Amino acid sequence: MQYGAGPQILRDITFTLAPGSFHFLVGRSGAGKSSLLKLMYLGLRPTSGIVSLFGRDVASLDRADYPAIRRRVGVVFQDFRLIEHLSALDNVALPLRVAGVRESDIRRHCSELLAWVGLADQLNALPATLSGGQQQRVAIARAVIARPNLLLADEPTGNVDDVIGLRLMYLFEELNKLGTTVVVATHNDALVSRFTHRQLRLEQSTVRIFDPAQPGPGRGPQSPYATPATAASPEPA
Amino acid sequence: MRLRSDLPLNRDAAARFLPWILGFMVYLAALAVGAAMVVDRLADRWQTGLTGNLTVEVPFDPDLGVAEKSLLLDRIIDLLSATPGVAGTTLLDDREIARLLEPWLGVSASELDIPLPALIAVTLRPDARLDRGQLQRDLTALQPGARVDDHGAWIDDALAFLDGLKLLAALLTGLVLVATALTIVFVTRTGLSIHRHVIEIVHLMGAPDAYIAQQFQTQSLRLGLIGGVFGTLLAAATLYGADYLLRVTGPFLAETAGNVAGDSAMAPDQAGGGLGVHVKLLAWQWGVIAMLPFAATLIAMISARWTVLRSLARRL
Ligand SMILES: Nc1ncnc2c1ncn2[C@@H]1O[C@H](COP(=O)(O)OP(=O)(O)OP(=O)(O)O)[C@@H](O)[C@H]1O
Ligand SMILES: [Mg+2]
Numbered sequence: 001m002q003y004g005a006g007p008q009i010l011r012d013i014t015f016t017l018a019p020g021s022f023h024f025l026v027g028r029s030g031a032g033k034s035s036l037l038k039l040m041y042l043g044l045r046p047t048s049g050i051v052s053l054f055g056r057d058v059a060s061l062d063r064a065d066y067p068a069i070r071r072r073v074g075v076v077f078q079d080f081r082l083i084e085h086l087s088a089l090d091n092v093a094l095p096l097r098v099a100g101v102r103e104s105d106i107r108r109h110c111s112e113l114l115a116w117v118g119l120a121d122q123l124n125a126l127p128a129t130l131s132g133g134q135q136q137r138v139a140i141a142r143a144v145i146a147r148p149n150l151l152l153a154d155e156p157t158g159n160v161d162d163v164i165g166l167r168l169m170y171l172f173e174e175l176n177k178l179g180t181t182v183v184v185a186t187h188n189d190a191l192v193s194r195f196t197h198r199q200l201r202l203e204q205s206t207v208r209i210f211d212p213a214q215p216g217p218g219r220g221p222q223s224p225y226a227t228p229a230t231a232a233s234p235e236p237a
Numbered sequence: 238m239r240l241r242s243d244l245p246l247n248r249d250a251a252a253r254f255l256p257w258i259l260g261f262m263v264y265l266a267a268l269a270v271g272a273a274m275v276v277d278r279l280a281d282r283w284q285t286g287l288t289g290n291l292t293v294e295v296p297f298d299p300d301l302g303v304a305e306k307s308l309l310l311d312r313i314i315d316l317l318s319a320t321p322g323v324a325g326t327t328l329l330d331d332r333e334i335a336r337l338l339e340p341w342l343g344v345s346a347s348e349l350d351i352p353l354p355a356l357i358a359v360t361l362r363p364d365a366r367l368d369r370g371q372l373q374r375d376l377t378a379l380q381p382g383a384r385v386d387d388h389g390a391w392i393d394d395a396l397a398f399l400d401g402l403k404l405l406a407a408l409l410t411g412l413v414l415v416a417t418a419l420t421i422v423f424v425t426r427t428g429l430s431i432h433r434h435v436i437e438i439v440h441l442m443g444a445p446d447a448y449i450a451q452q453f454q455t456q457s458l459r460l461g462l463i464g465g466v467f468g469t470l471l472a473a474a475t476l477y478g479a480d481y482l483l484r485v486t487g488p489f490l491a492e493t494a495g496n497v498a499g500d501s502a503m504a505p506d507q508a509g510g511g512l513g514v515h516v517k518l519l520a521w522q523w524g525v526i527a528m529l530p531f532a533a534t535l536i537a538m539i540s541a542r543w544t545v546l547r548s549l550a551r552r553l
Binding site: 041042043063064066067068069070071072073075081083085086090094095097098099142 | 248435438439440442443444448550
């Protein structure tokens with residue numbers, strides 16, 4: 001995977017995310033975490049290799065197939081990507097509106113979730129009037145509101161204090177218990193070490209899977225969730 | 238229902254100028270359609286008004302006496318009345334003839350003291366098939382120089398001219414609608430590129446292109462209706478105004494027009510209206526004009542939708 005004529009940012013990556021699994025994606029800044037996530041939410045196509053989502057090869061997808069797949073994927077963007085002229089509530093409502101959910105249900109669900117992440121008083125606030133951490137929570141609420149099958153969170157706790165950070169992690173775990181496959185990209189080692197979830201470690205443009213549950217420096221594709229193949233293939237759910 | 242939108246289309250410059258442009262377009266289209274309809278009715282009236290009539294012109298020898306003149310006219314009127322298809326005849330009196338000639342002579346004919354021909358207005362039955370050649374021969378036998386004028390050539394020219402006007406109006410309407418569509422295409426493309434980032438986010442949330450098209454369509458609906466209704470109201474006011482002006486200046490126009498047409502043989506109601514230039518539309522014609530803003534809005538919506546779907550399909 002490369003941007004334009006730039007260097008190969010990701011290569012020889014092969015892994016499969018089992019449905020309902022929970023992974024951290026760790027790696028130094030610039031390692032390519034966000035890029036790997038982009039491949040998984042159809043924000044980029046791999047320059048070579050195969051990415052398959054929900055059992056379908058992305059390269060074989062037609063443009064018309066994208067919406068249905070993207071609705072099954074919730075994304076917390078590293079830069080939030082909130083829509084500036086929409087209130088917190090309307091931002092969170094977006095995935096539901098796109099899916100055609102009834103307007104009365106939308107209001108109820110969204111305000112409940114926003115209250116849960118501590119933004120009960122900011123329902124009608126525009127993103128620009130929110131703090132970084134508040135915006136991040138709106139972004140998270142938007143990513144989970146539609147109960148996606150796959151949640152991709154890019155540095156979702158980077159702008160909040162530890163207490164809120166943990167609370168958000170528990171939100172992801174709750175969602176995971178309900179069956180959502182979760183990937184949380186972070187370089188917050190302290191946070192990662194509090195949990196026992198498997199880690200996708202991005203180093204030197206490639207991914208190794210580390211399982212804290214197994215003793216020793218579990219390196220290499222010995223995890224049952226990594227399947228050797230020749231192509232880059234994150235295959236969640 | 239509140240028409241909500243994820244794209245801030247209402248804040249675009251387009252939202253401000255589009256109603257004006259659309260209003261102007263619809264105004265032009267409504268005027269063109271209105272004019273075409275006026276012309277259409279006019280053509281009808283001229284055709285029925287003039288084809289149902291003809292004029293017989295009878296010149297006299299200057300030294301003919303009054304008694305002989307009236308004897309001759311009686312015989313001609315008898316001949317006309319006996320002709321199949323003729324419903325009635327009216328002998329125009331000298332004063333009226335003088336009035337008709339005034340525009341040509343510049344002064345009153347009576348002042349010039351020139352011999353005036355007699356004019357007989359002949360009304361035909363609606364379905365009359367008149368043998369004009371035979372009538373002309375019969376007339377010549379009675380009085381050499383007598384002439385049948387059935388306005389035939391003139392009315393053909395006039396109708397061809399009116400047809401041309403109608404075609405022009407139709408062309409103008411078509412152009413206006415095409416311009417409306419092109420404006421919307423352009424504005425929509427601009428909107429797509431201004432809101433590129435928002436559209437990308439909405440796409441990533443799983444929105445199909447149709448969801449985005451819907452928002453542009455709704456915008457076109459709103460702006461099209463605002464502009465279209467105002468444009469139509471303005472056009473209706475203009476048409477009423479034109480009608481009013483024609484009625485105020487009507488008597489003068491009617492006289493001039495009637496004279497220019499050399500037309501003394503119009504049925505009384507037509508004679509009153511001269512050429513019959515009324516900007517009076519029938520109910521159904523107003524109905525057609527009232528549909529224009531909706532037609533324009535529909536065109537705008539279709540153009541917006543088509544542009545969005547086509548442009549987005551080219552992305553990624
Ligand atoms: N749109 C882009 N165009 C060109 N190069 C890019 C683009 N996005 C990222 N890169 C490059 O790809 C590499 C990986 O970037 P990426 O954002 O995936 O890193 P990251 O692991 O998410 O870093 P961070 O932890 O700082 O968010 C970087 O070297 C970056 O310069
Ligand atoms: Mg990143």
